[in-house]
Amino acid sequence: MTDTDSHSLPERKRGSGVKMVYDLLRDQILDLKLAPGSPIDEVQLAERFKMSRTPIREALVRLAGEGLIETLPNRSTMVSNIDFLNLHTFFDALVLMYRVTTRLAAQNHRPEDLPVIRGFHEDYAAALAMRDNLTMIATNAAFHAAIAEAGRNPYFTSLFRRLLDEGRRILQLYYQSYEEQFPQRFVDEHAAIIAAIEARDIEEADRLGKAHAEAIVAQVQKLFSRNDRLDIAL
Amino acid sequence: MTDTDSHSLPERKRGSGVKMVYDLLRDQILDLKLAPGSPIDEVQLAERFKMSRTPIREALVRLAGEGLIETLPNRSTMVSNIDFLNLHTFFDALVLMYRVTTRLAAQNHRPEDLPVIRGFHEDYAAALAMRDNLTMIATNAAFHAAIAEAGRNPYFTSLFRRLLDEGRRILQLYYQSYEEQFPQRFVDEHAAIIAAIEARDIEEADRLGKAHAEAIVAQVQKLFSRNDRLDIAL
DNA sequence: TGTATTTTATTTGTCGACAAGAAAAATACA
DNA sequence: TGTATTTTTCTTGTCGACAAATAAAATACA
Numbered sequence: 001m002t003d004t005d006s007h008s009l010p011e012r013k014r015g016s017g018v019k020m021v022y023d024l025l026r027d028q029i030l031d032l033k034l035a036p037g038s039p040i041d042e043v044q045l046a047e048r049f050k051m052s053r054t055p056i057r058e059a060l061v062r063l064a065g066e067g068l069i070e071t072l073p074n075r076s077t078m079v080s081n082i083d084f085l086n087l088h089t090f091f092d093a094l095v096l097m098y099r100v101t102t103r104l105a106a107q108n109h110r111p112e113d114l115p116v117i118r119g120f121h122e123d124y125a126a127a128l129a130m131r132d133n134l135t136m137i138a139t140n141a142a143f144h145a146a147i148a149e150a151g152r153n154p155y156f157t158s159l160f161r162r163l164l165d166e167g168r169r170i171l172q173l174y175y176q177s178y179e180e181q182f183p184q185r186f187v188d189e190h191a192a193i194i195a196a197i198e199a200r201d202i203e204e205a206d207r208l209g210k211a212h213a214e215a216i217v218a219q220v221q222k223l224f225s226r227n228d229r230l231d232i233a234l
Numbered sequence: 235m236t237d238t239d240s241h242s243l244p245e246r247k248r249g250s251g252v253k254m255v256y257d258l259l260r261d262q263i264l265d266l267k268l269a270p271g272s273p274i275d276e277v278q279l280a281e282r283f284k285m286s287r288t289p290i291r292e293a294l295v296r297l298a299g300e301g302l303i304e305t306l307p308n309r310s311t312m313v314s315n316i317d318f319l320n321l322h323t324f325f326d327a328l329v330l331m332y333r334v335t336t337r338l339a340a341q342n343h344r345p346e347d348l349p350v351i352r353g354f355h356e357d358y359a360a361a362l363a364m365r366d367n368l369t370m371i372a373t374n375a376a377f378h379a380a381i382a383e384a385g386r387n388p389y390f391t392s393l394f395r396r397l398l399d400e401g402r403r404i405l406q407l408y409y410q411s412y413e414e415q416f417p418q419r420f421v422d423e424h425a426a427i428i429a430a431i432e433a434r435d436i437e438e439a440d441r442l443g444k445a446h447a448e449a450i451v452a453q454v455q456k457l458f459s460r461n462d463r464l465d466i467a468l
Numbered sequence: 469t470g471t472a473t474t475t476t477a478t479t480t481g482t483c484g485a486c487a488a489g490a491a492a493a494a495t496a497c498a
Numbered sequence: 499t500g501t502a503t504t505t506t507t508c509t510t511g512t513c514g515a516c517a518a519a520t521a522a523a524a525t526a527c528a
Binding site: 014015054057058061062065066073074086089090092093096100152153154155156158159162163 | 248249288291292295296299300307308320323324326327330334386387388389390392393396397
């Protein structure tokens with residue numbers, strides 16, 4: 001019965017290949033398993049996934065569309081660099097979107113949204129207890145993305161998702177450099193945010209979202225400035 | 235010397251085809267020359283541009299990434315519909331981004347940004363004088379996009395560009411239905427916005443940006459509600 | 469030895485062909 | 499006539515191959 005398989009069975013549904021390599025590359029990039037600037041080889045990926053270059057290229061085009069990779073015409077394609085010089089524009093956008101999405105969630109959420117948000121909240125707390133930074137960072141992003149979804153403004157949500165993605169890379173970078181952790185405080189703030197959303201207290205949600213965002217930004221900037229000093233000392 | 239051309243000369247540079255198709259489809263979609271919901275045929279496009287389906291598909295993948303077209307797996311791809319039921323989320327996002335980008339332009343613009351902005355402002359005024367709605371709508375979007383660029387926050391700029399694109403379709407729709415025009419008032423408001431930016435008056439720029447956005451939204455909503463009544467009357 | 473030019477190798481963009489999947493048409497059956 | 503099933507047609511997703519563009523290596527020349 002062991003078919004000698006001369007007519008090749010792809011063992012994979014038509015159309016699923018693109019998503020598979022897209023998802024994998026995306027995760028690897030956001031977890032910094034693929035370093036910023038590292039090259040991406042189409043042929044290598046095609047061999048690894050046992051498919052032709054066509055679906056690989058489609059996945060790459062999509063990733064490029066989201067800014068996760070960069071393609072130089074007729075030359076190599078590589079993982080996008082983190083723009084450290086303009087981090088402040090990132091923080092500005094992040095803080096505003098934290099505010100807006102949390103506020104809108106308080107205003108527009110439906111009962112069925114809360115279990116989802118609470119689920120990520122618990123996952124996050126568990127990851128923090130386990131000192132699992134990778135999971136912690138990912139579930140933190142998922143938590144806030146779920147809040148944004150509950151706010152029901154797809155335009156804000158899509159920008160916020162992009163910012164959270166970029167934030168995953170930045171947090172990953174600093175927390176892996178310094179073996180540091182999100183403080184317990186962030187878990188408490190998450191709980192407070194959920195409470196404000198559930199109570200439909202819009203102004204309080206806005207205030208908490210802003211404060212939470214600024215606390216995270218301050219945390220990263222503290223590590224960042226320490227890193228600066230390190231560079232100068234060398 | 236008239237080469238009989240048996241070896242086929244593509245007469246077009248390698249890599250330019252994708253951009254050509256992308257740009258054309260994008261313009262046609264935003265000008266409503268391709269109606270929302272209308273199907274897009276890969277083979278037809280390939281014949282029209284005299285290239286294979288591969289570069290056509292790449293252009294389509296990029297357009298899908300920006301939400302301008304929608305692709306059903308293994309089935310047809312079509313121009314995205316305008317989501318009239320959730321127009322309010324669009325307006326919310328638009329007003330906020332008008333505010334933020336205008337404010338940031340007042341804060342961060344450089345001298346060389348102003349001529350660009352003024353250029354679009356004049357093009358817009360000229361198009362209004364000519365009663366050329368198509369050009370008017372496009373240059374209005376370009377004017378505000380230029381202001382956003384001067385604000386130098388790429389995250390806000392990219393969301394704002396997407397909103398302005400969608401706005402082009404919506405404005406196009408209503409202004410072509412009602413043979414109406416942007417009032418002269420908008421030209422004056424543009425001038426006031428430029429003045430506030432140049433004076434680096436951040437609060438005034440914020441205020442003007444918000445007021446301008448709300449005026450446009452009100453204009454569209456007025457037409458929209460009239461349209462509603464029309465539907466009911468039928 | 470160092471620079472300029474040619475040759476080779478590698479990688480990307482495009483092509484035509486083919487097969488899987490879905491829609492449309494044709495046929496069978498009540 | 500109306501519904502179910504099969505057949506056909508059409509479109510999309512994937513493939514392997516080739517050609518253009520670039521990078522790397524080799525050679526020529528000072």
